[in-house]
Amino acid sequence: MVAGDGQKIAAVTSDGNVPAVGERVRSSGNIPLSSTTSLGAKVRQWWPYYAMMAPGLLFFFIWHYVPIWEAKxxxxxxxxxxxxxxxxxxxxxxxxxxxxxxxxxxxTLIISGMKILFVFPVPIIVALLLNEIRSGKLRGFVQSAIYLPHFLSWVVIAGVFIALLSPTDGAVNQIQNAFGFPSVNYMTNTGTIRWVLVISEIWRSAGWDSLLYLAAIFAIDPQLYEAAEMDGANRWQKIWHVTIPGIVPTIATLFILNMGMFLSADLNQVINMQNDVNASTIDILDTYVYRLGLSTGEYALATAAGLFKAVIGMILVVSSHLVSKRLTGKGLW
Amino acid sequence: MTIKKLLLATTAVALLGASIAPAMAQTTIRLVSKDLLTTNPDDMKEIEEIEAGLKAAGHDIDIQTVDLPGGTAAYVDALGVMLLSGDIPDIIYFQGGDQKMAEQGILEDLNPFIEKSEHIKDALWPHNVDRLANYPYLLYIYPPRAPQPVIRQDWLDQLGMEPPKTVEEYEALFQAIHDADLDGDGTPGNTLGLTGFGNTNELDSIFNQAFGVTGTWMKNADGAWVNSRVTDAEKAKIEFYARLAEKGLFDKEYVTNTFDVKEDKFYTGKAGVVFGSSPEVIDIYAGKMRQAHPGEDITLALLPIPSGPGGQGLAAVDVSKESRGFAISSLSEHKDEAFAVLDFMASKEGQDIDRLGFEGVHHNTDASGAVTFTDQISTWYARFFNAANWVPPTPLLSPTAQAALDTIKDNFVADNAFVWPADYAADVDATEQVYRSWVAKFITGEASLDQWQQFVDEYNAAGGTRMAEYAATVLK
Incomplete structure (x- = not known):
């Protein structure tokens, strides 16, 4: 890449950072600490980058900012x-x-709470386990296998779970029966249906969601592992003292973002798993609004519910950000 | 010819043309319907035939269909957004969400049009007349949906039983199916007498009246209106369902069954009796049953409506409004032409197009005018109406399905349900949830009938009391 003044940009600076877009390169090739160039000049100089960024900005403006006004x-x-x-x-x-x-x-609160408690940690564990697989081929196979459910729709997954959990000919109950336990209709049992939601969510998303953590693990400086080994650390100690601290910022960020979606307990999942018996147990805000608002044309009611969720989500994001900052020093900003 | 004469002649021709043009002008009607898409060649061909038929009847109308996503939920969502954005076609097919539009004056009162219609007023079914009187914005000319039970005729013969005529005989039939090894898998006792899907609506169709559930609202001993869902008659009916389920005669998994799972259990012999939602569906079941058992000439037998402690008959039909149907936009500049399209579809010519499919594809007509159907007729379905006064040139329904239609005609009873004001939407939703949930729990055994009063209290607290108070002001 050649900068406007003809100086070649170094791939990375001495401290390992990549020069930011808009930063002018000095004749020495080093990155300046600050710039006094006007915005117009910056745009003229770096217009290809701005051009590449424009569609994304436009998308966010149209689909995320314009609708805010319509929340009225x-x-x-x-x-x-x-x-x-x-x-x-x-x-x-x-x-x-x-x-x-x-x-x-x-x-909604119970189901979302269960998901945060039981679903959120699973991709982290999966990523840690995947990272420990030494054989590249085996790791590739396992990764592909656990990513696949992410591409199935909830209609299909609900069908799979209803068949698996059938009290008459479902595999789960047949295994239970083989060990002398009676059949349970998990889909119509108000005590078990929320766990079905949690487990099906894990099955569907754990593999895919582990990608981010895996990427964060790969970004950890290998010298840290070498230093730990020289200090005599075993595998578990390396995970505990190097890997997990290395991905804490990613965990904190994703946790805070998840809190923003706390009142969205997955409409598609619930609507496909819902039946007359379990409806009272897994009827969530989204299904309620869909039923009462969207399907009957009560859009204002649906928007009111959406706004209520958004406000709660914003409060949860800000408070978890502040808590995270205090506990880990990391937050969203 | 001088230039002056030439100019005069040209002007005269132009004026003549201009005066004739309005009379011959084509009107464009925009139509949105779940079952009419530009991407479906059959739909487009039908539209062309309809346009030709309309032209022959003196209406030069260009029908432009608006594509929306298929599937009921996606269609309802997309239609709502389209209308909200101000894009309102002349003819709109609703499958929910219409009441909000009607409240805002977007939908035209169809009764004045029907009053002076050429065909529609003669094509209506009795429940259509009642519904239009209560809610004049939707038109859906079809017989009422009244699910009726069917069984394989050969299974009934093997059991040596007569079709059941009472509630007790139904239970005996289900028990006999359960106990016998009719599916021939070598294991007696693993066949369900009856299966269903989702909820108990299908069963209610024949058992409501048998147990005395005569309508949505019934008077209690004090003469006050109460919802039938919290009456002793309803309790007796649910007890019957729960007993069937407990004995393994009724499928406890009905709540998780989808319609295709229900059908599959019937075709594979896991269940002996299922309900067909309409006469046409009964014929589809018969066709699929024969496909599942090639080489066997299986026919289905329609089971009669049972008598019981409370009476006999099909469930009362809700005539408060059509739950789906065609509407005309009150903003349309071509309301008369839009209605002409609907009126034509109720005529003999329109019904011939809509019900018989295409000549040479779905049916053939010989020189004498006799019509024979091809195998392709099984893939054809009406996009508009099923007129009460239309008689097919060749029977469209099998004797079993025709018997089901005759039963529907003979047993029509209007319900006393009414349209709820928007303020009651949350109560209606809440009580529906409470009722459905408790009924399923009673039947699957998660709750005992001893908890009936707990259900009634919860129902009333969820809005049942408020709704009953309002009902008392509406019902006489």
Whole structure:
């Protein structure tokens, strides 16, 4: 790459950093600490980078920022023929006054809590285990095998789990029966269905989600492992003292982002696993809003619920960021 | 000819053309329907035939279909967003979400059009008339959906039993199916008498009246209106279902069964009786059963409506409104032409196109005018209506399916359900959830019928009491 002033950019600086976009390279080839160049000049100089960034920025602006303004629909009565009518908090009152709203909210919190507690750590463990496989071929095979469920839709996965867990001819119950245990209809048992959600989520996403952690593990400086070995560390000690601390920033970031989605307990998963018996146990905010809002054309109600979730999500993100900063020194910003 | 004469003649021709043109102008009607897509050649060919038929009837209309995603849920979602964005076609097929549009005055009152219609008023089924009187925005000319039970005729013969006529005889039939080794797998006792899918709606179709569940709202001993779901009649019916399930006669996995799983259990002999949701579906079941057992000439027998402690009959039909159907936009500039399209589809010519498929593909007509169907007719389905007064040139239904249709016609009873105001949406949803959940728990054994009062209390707390109070103001 040749910079505007004709100086070749070093691949990395002496401290291992890559020069940032827009930073001018001095004649010496070193990266300046600051720049006083105007924005216009920067754009003219680095326009190919800005051009590459533009579609992404445009995408975010159109699909993530413009809709924020339309969230005002939560406070309106939506009219097909404009204008909408301002109704204040009426949609929120309708949402919160539903006889089953608090049960739905409780279900959402329980299921999301279970997923954070039991699903979130699994990809980390999977990544750590994958990293310990020495044979490249075996690791490739295992990775491919555990990634595959990610590409299956919840319709298919629900079908697989319903068949597997069938009390009459499902494999799980047949194994139970072989050991003398009675059959259990896991899909219609209010005590087990939430665990079915957790386990199916793990099966589907653990492999794929481990990719990020695996990438973080690969970025750890090998010299740290060599130093640990010289100090006589065994495998477990290397994992505990080198690998895990090395991926803590990634874990913290993903945890905080997951907290932002805390009230989204996966509509597709639940709607495909839901039936009349378990509905009261796994009816979540998303299914409730879909049923009451979207399928009946009550878009304002659905937007009110979405806004409620977004506000809670924002509060959780900010508070987990602050907690993470205090505990690990790492956060989102 | 002088230049002046030439100019005069040209002007005259132009004026004549201009005066004729409006009379011959083609009207463009935009139509959105789940079952009409530009990507389906059959759909487009049908539209062409409809346009030709309309032209022959004096309506020069160009029908432009609007593509939306297939599948009911995706269609409903996409339609809602499309209408909300202000893109409102002239004719709209709704499968939910219409009430919100009607409340905002987007949908045209169809009754004045129907009153002066050439064909539709004669094509309506009795429940259509009632529904249009209550909610005049949707038109869906089909017989009411009343699921009815069917069994393999050869299985019934093997059992040496007559079709059951009472609730007790139904239980005896299910027991006999369960105990015999009709599927020939060498293991008696592993066949379900009856299977279903999702909920108990199908069963309710024939057992509601038998147990005295006469309608959505019933009067209690004090003369007050109560929802039938919390009555003793309902409890007796659920007890019957739960007993069947406990004895292994009714499929406890009905809640997790999808419709195709239900069908598969029937075709593979894991269940003896299933409900067909309509006469046409019963014929589809018969065809699939023959495909699953090549070489065997299997026919299905329709089982009769049983009598019980509460009476006999098909479940009362909700006539508060159509749950799906065609609407005309009140913003359309061509309402008359839009209705002309719907009216044509209810005519003999329109029904011939919509029900018989294409000449040479789905049916053949000989020189005498006699129509014979090809094998392809099994892939054809009506996109618009099933008119009550249309008689096919050759029977479209098998004798079993025709018997099912006759049963529907003979047993129509209007329900007293009504359309809920928007303010009650959360209560309706909550009580529905409570009812469905408890019924499934009672039947699968997760809850005991001893907990009935607990269910009633929960139902009333979830909105049942408020709804009953409102019902008392609506019902006479």
């Amino acid at each position: 629909m939560a406070f309106e009565q939506v009219r097909i023929i404009p204008p909408n009518i301002w109704v204040g908090l009426k949609n929120f009152q309708q949402l919160f006054s539903s006889p089953i709203f608090y049960q739905v909210l409780a279900n």
